[in-house]
Amino acid sequence: MSRVPRPKDVPGKRYQQVAESLLGDMRAGRLAVGDSLPGELELVESFGVSRHTVREALRRLEELGLIGRRQGVGTVVLAREPTRSYVQSVPTPAALLQYPEGNKLVLRSNEPVRATRVLARLIGCKTGSQWQRVSCLRQFADERPPICWVDIYLLPEHESIVQSIGRRPGLVHELIEQGFGEQVAAVDISIMARAVPARMSDALRVEAGMPSLTVVRRYRGARRRLFMASVSEHPGDRFTYALSLERGWQSGGSAVWSSR
Numbered sequence: 001m002s003r004v005p006r007p008k009d010v011p012g013k014r015y016q017q018v019a020e021s022l023l024g025d026m027r028a029g030r031l032a033v034g035d036s037l038p039g040e041l042e043l044v045e046s047f048g049v050s051r052h053t054v055r056e057a058l059r060r061l062e063e064l065g066l067i068g069r070r071q072g073v074g075t076v077v078l079a080r081e082p083t084r085s086y087v088q089s090v091p092t093p094a095a096l097l098q099y100p101e102g103n104k105l106v107l108r109s110n111e112p113v114r115a116t117r118v119l120a121r122l123i124g125c126k127t128g129s130q131w132q133r134v135s136c137l138r139q140f141a142d143e144r145p146p147i148c149w150v151d152i153y154l155l156p157e158h159e160s161i162v163q164s165i166g167r168r169p170g171l172v173h174e175l176i177e178q179g180f181g182e183q184v185a186a187v188d189i190s191i192m193a194r195a196v197p198a199r200m201s202d203a204l205r206v207e208a209g210m211p212s213l214t215v216v217r218r219y220r221g222a223r224r225r226l227f228m229a230s231v232s233e234h235p236g237d238r239f240t241y242a243l244s245l246e247r248g249w250q251s252g253g254s255a256v257w258s259s260r
Contacts, residue, residue: 018047018057026066026080037067037075099239103147105136105166108203112156123153123229124188124218132159136166137203138232148234149200155227158182173219173228182227188218191241196233204235211236 025031038046043054058075061067064082067075113119113133120127131153139146152172154161161175168175176182191213198208212233219228 014049014053015056015060018043018049018053019060021047022057022061023066023082026077031077033077033079035077036073037077039074099138099147103138103140105138105150105172107162107166108135108137108149110134110159110162113153122216122231123226125153125226125229130156132156132162134162134165135200145205145235145238146203147238148232149204150233151231153229153231158227172230176228182221184219185222186220186224188220190216192216194233196235200233204233206235213239213241215241 022031022037031037037043037058040051040054040058044051047054058067062069066077066079066082068078070076111133113131115123115125115127115129115131117127119125120129125131132155134152134154136150136152137146138148138150152165154172154176158176158180161172161179164175165172170178173184177184194212194214195209196204196206196212201208201210212235215232215234217230217232218226221227
């Protein structure tokens with residue numbers, strides 16, 4: 001690509017100016033869908049801005065679905081117009097519904113189960129499929145009540161990681177990745193209101209049937225294969241899910257919303 005002129009006449013912050021200039025090139029066809037963008041250092045020199053400014057401009061364009069990173073190719077153009085949407089962006093699966101620091105998983109039981117129709121609908125698997133159910137409490141080291149009860153459903157071939165849960169650092173899906181190379185491609189989350197089942201009420205120090213916030217996470221790998229699911233039961237007074245959305249820049253005066 002030829003040297004890009006500095007966006008002196010574009011209003012707004014410097015990263016916005018860089019982003020608007022690149023977007024102008026996309027709309028004019030100077031950067032077509034599939035084309036690679038210049039490298040960071042070339043953009044720094046072309047625009048006369050800092051590397052941080054260039055990275056922020058590229059991040060904003062990526063948030064809008066205009067560009068994306070491709071291994072071995074670099075940053076490429078994906079679209080000519082931004083996607084107008086409400087976006088919750090998280091850097092890793094670990095950032096989904098984070099818990100306070102200082103808690104850990106404590107193993108309660110480990111047993112093979114066959115998915116009933118109810119369980120299959122809940123975690124998104126086939127009725128009759130085989131799983132290893134690992135039940136844990138998520139709790140603190142002190143005398144505070146547990147945060148939640150967690151039923152983790154693993155494929156039978158991953159059962160060997162059970163002995164590491166709560167003993168080795170890392171989340172369960174990370175242990176599976178380390179041990180078996182199974183990488184998370186997508187995480188589906190459902191949040192619903194239910195009642196605390198009787199089998200876990202004593203451990204949670206509540207009465208069976210009291211309100212519970214249920215969070216179901218379904219971890220999928222290559223070709224959307226479900227390789228792990230977890231069902232967390234939070235007694236009504238133990239956990240709050242809060243999300244703050246921040247109004248950000250979008251070309252043309254509209255807004256894109258992202259989590260802070």
